[in-house]
């Protein structure tokens with residue numbers, strides 16, 4: 001199946017890693033910021049990335065896409081079945097998408113993306129988000145990480161993936177997360193990044209990221 005998007009997007013990374021964990025082959029075709037193939041335009045009515053094209057089935061939104069992927073390939077579900085674990089996983093996905101990501105965007109977009117796509121940079125907004133919003137978000141993650149080192153069901157699930165994806169972008173543009181201040185979160189992020197599925201995604205996006213950071 002085809003994923004339309006740009007690999008450095010946290011939402012695109014979420015679906016790419018999710019597919020790898022499920023053993024689903026995907027081909028990533030570049031899309032975003034108004035440019036992309038017809039399939040993308042048809043699948044994503046509001047011009048966002050990622051979008052999925054699976055034959056004649058078109059779908060946008062990372063949460064919808066991972067729901068589809070988990071359902072079409074039963075096995076080691078990335079979205080747990082047990083009611084409480086399932087609900088907590090959805091909360092962590094929501095936290096990643098709607099709490100962490102807006103803060104992360106202020107930092108990553110203004111320090112890295114804006115120059116690349118020739119949009120205005122607001123470095124003061126990035127500094128303010130890093131100083132005033134980000135510490136509380138890292139405090140929260142530190143406070144909820146179980147001893148197992150995984151957020152839900154003592155294994156890697158959509159919960160870890162969804163929370164890690166925006167932090168990976170933040171880490172391209174901020175050194176705030178240190179082992180001294182948030183040891184659990186620091187180790188957890190290293191553990192997530194060491195998973196073969198995540199390591200492969202990071203390797204695949206590294207050329208684009210390097211080009212953006214060196215600009």
Ligand SMILES: N[C@@H](CCC(=O)N[C@@H](CS)C(=O)NCC(=O)O)C(=O)O
Pocket residue numbers: 009010011032033034047048049050060061062063097
């Ligand atoms: N809820 C959507 C959010 C997608 C989203 O906001 N993607 C960003 C990239 S990280 C995007 O497409 N931005 C371009 C734009 O808004 O024009 C999802 O989970 O896929």
